[in-house]
Amino acid sequence: MKPESSLTNAKGPAVRVKSISQMDDRTLGITWTDNESSRFDVVELRRKCPCATCIDEWTHEQILKPEQVAETVRPLKIESVGQYAMSIQFTDGHKTGIYTFAMLRRLAHLN
Amino acid sequence: MSLIKSMQEKILGRPSSITEDMVRSALSSIMDPDLGKDIVSLGFVRNVVISGTDIKLDINLTTPACPVKDSIKTQAEVALKNLPNAGTVSVNMTATTRGQVTPAGSPIAASLGQVKNIIAVASGKGGVGKSTTAVNLAYALAARGSKVGLLDADVYGPSIPHMTRPDAPMQSNSNLINPPMAAGVKIMSIGLFAGGDKATILRGPMVSGVIKQFLTQVNWGDLDYLIIDYPPGTGDIQLTLSQTAPITGAVVVTTPQDVALIDVRKAIAMFDTMKVPVIGVVETMSYFVCDGCDKKHHIFRDGGGARVAKEFGISFLGDVPLEPSVATASDQGSPAVVSHPASSAAKAYTEIAGAVASQVSIIHEAYKDALNHFSIVWNSQN
Ligand SMILES: Nc1ncnc2c1ncn2[C@@H]1O[C@H](COP(=O)(O)OP(=O)(O)OP(=O)(O)O)[C@@H](O)[C@H]1O
Ligand SMILES: [Mg+2]
Ligand SMILES: [Zn+2]
Numbered sequence: 001m002k003p004e005s006s007l008t009n010a011k012g013p014a015v016r017v018k019s020i021s022q023m024d025d026r027t028l029g030i031t032w033t034d035n036e037s038s039r040f041d042v043v044e045l046r047r048k049c050p051c052a053t054c055i056d057e058w059t060h061e062q063i064l065k066p067e068q069v070a071e072t073v074r075p076l077k078i079e080s081v082g083q084y085a086m087s088i089q090f091t092d093g094h095k096t097g098i099y100t101f102a103m104l105r106r107l108a109h110l111n
Numbered sequence: 112m113s114l115i116k117s118m119q120e121k122i123l124g125r126p127s128s129i130t131e132d133m134v135r136s137a138l139s140s141i142m143d144p145d146l147g148k149d150i151v152s153l154g155f156v157r158n159v160v161i162s163g164t165d166i167k168l169d170i171n172l173t174t175p176a177c178p179v180k181d182s183i184k185t186q187a188e189v190a191l192k193n194l195p196n197a198g199t200v201s202v203n204m205t206a207t208t209r210g211q212v213t214p215a216g217s218p219i220a221a222s223l224g225q226v227k228n229i230i231a232v233a234s235g236k237g238g239v240g241k242s243t244t245a246v247n248l249a250y251a252l253a254a255r256g257s258k259v260g261l262l263d264a265d266v267y268g269p270s271i272p273h274m275t276r277p278d279a280p281m282q283s284n285s286n287l288i289n290p291p292m293a294a295g296v297k298i299m300s301i302g303l304f305a306g307g308d309k310a311t312i313l314r315g316p317m318v319s320g321v322i323k324q325f326l327t328q329v330n331w332g333d334l335d336y337l338i339i340d341y342p343p344g345t346g347d348i349q350l351t352l353s354q355t356a357p358i359t360g361a362v363v364v365t366t367p368q369d370v371a372l373i374d375v376r377k378a379i380a381m382f383d384t385m386k387v388p389v390i391g392v393v394e395t396m397s398y399f400v401c402d403g404c405d406k407k408h409h410i411f412r413d414g415g416g417a418r419v420a421k422e423f424g425i426s427f428l429g430d431v432p433l434e435p436s437v438a439t440a441s442d443q444g445s446p447a448v449v450s451h452p453a454s455s456a457a458k459a460y461t462e463i464a465g466a467v468a469s470q471v472s473i474i475h476e477a478y479k480d481a482l483n484h485f486s487i488v489w490n491s492q493n
Contacts, residue, residue, distance in 0.1 A: 016481035075489040084386025
C-alpha cells in the first residue's frame, strides 16, 4: 500500500473539526473543515470505543460486547487530542478511547 | 512622461484621474503562486492612496519570508505604471504572518496563545543535521523580519544552547518562565537549567512533564514561528509534543544515505498518524563543493531526499551541502546563516526557510476554519 501524506492526500488535506456541539440528549454534532456535517449517537460511540481494552490490538476483534454498554451511558466531557482526534470521558468511568477524526468520518459514512 | 500622456494633458488641461477600482483591476492579474489566487481577491492590497495620478499602496503578504516577494513587487509596479496617466508609483511590501487561533480557555493559552505557527523539525534517526537545520531555519526566518522562538525538545541530547549561546539568564514572572534571547531569537532548552546536562537520567514520565512545561509554562509571547527541535526517532516525546500543542506542520530532515531514508519513512508515517501535516523533506550533507573545481560532488547516491518526498507526495524543501563552516559556526555559537551568510549552505538554509514559510501559508489556507482545541461538557438529562 502506498502511504498517503496528510497534506497532499489525493482527497485533499485531512479534515479537522470546524465546530462541535451537543445536538440533543444523546447526539453529538460535528461540522468538518470541508463543511461536511456528521451526527453521532453517543451510546454507539461508547460501543465503538477503539481503545486497547475494547478492541484487540492484534486481531482487531471487538472485545467489548454491545450489550455490555447501557443505553443510559452518556459522555461527561469531550476534549480534543492534538489536531487529529478527541477523547471522551463517559459516565460509566471509561475514558481511554482516542477517537481519531479519520475514524469518526468513517463511522459517519457507515450510517 | 510619454508623448501620449503629455498630449492628453495639453488637451484636457490636467491628467485624467486614477480610481481605486482601476488600481485593483490592474493588480488582479498578479497571482500568489502558493495560494493559487490573485493578490486582490486574497485581500493583500491595502492602504491604497491616490493623489492625482500618484499611486501609493501596501501589499500585505502572509509571511515576510515569502520567496516571491520581489517578483510580486515588480509585477505590481509594472502593472500600475502601465495605467494610463500613472504618475509616481510606490509599492510597499508588508506581511502579517497567518497563524492559528488558540482559544482562551485552553491549557496552552498562557504560553502559546500568541504563537502563530509551531513548526516541528524532526528526523527518523540521530546525527542527520536536524538541530543544525532547526537553528538555521529559525535564524533565517528571523533575518527576514519574523518573530521567532526555538525550543529544544531533544531532552536527552540538548544542543541548542551550545549552538546559540543565549545571553540573558532565565527569569520567571508569576507562573511563566521567560525564555532568554540569543541574537533576537527566544530560546528554551533543558540544557539551560542547572543539571540539565544530566537529563539522560530522567525517566519517561518526568520527560513528558518537562515537555508539557515547555509548552504550557514558558512565556513565548508574540511569535510568528516557534521552531521545535524534536528528538530523533518516533517515540513518546514526539507524541506528547503533538498532543499538547497544535503543531502547524513538520519538516523532516534526512541525509542521502539509504539507511537514513528508511527512518524518514517512519517519521513521515508518525506525523501522518498524528495528523500533523508534513511540510516537506530537507536533505542535509548532500554534497560538497570543492575549492579546486567548484563542482558539486555527491558523496552518496544523488537525490534520496527528493525521491522520498516524491514517494509520499510531499514537498522537497531543498538540500544543504556539507560545509565545514556550518559545523564550526554551530560550535562557536553562531549559526551559519548569521556568521557565514554568503556560504552555499547558508543560502540553502535561507531558501528552505522561504519554502517552509510558503507551505505554512498554504496549510493555513486549508485549515483556516479549524478548531485547534475544544472541550465540551455534556449536558445529561438522566
Ligand atoms: N551542512 C552541514 N555541513 C557540515 N557539517 C554539518 C552540516 N549539518 C550538520 N553538520 C554537523 O553534523 C553533526 C550533526 O549535526 P546535528 O547536531 O545538527 O544533527 P542532529 O540530527 O541534530 O543530531 P542528534 O541526533 O545528535 O541530535 C554536527 O557536528 C554538525 O555540526
Ligand atoms: Mg540534535
Ligand atoms: Zn475502550
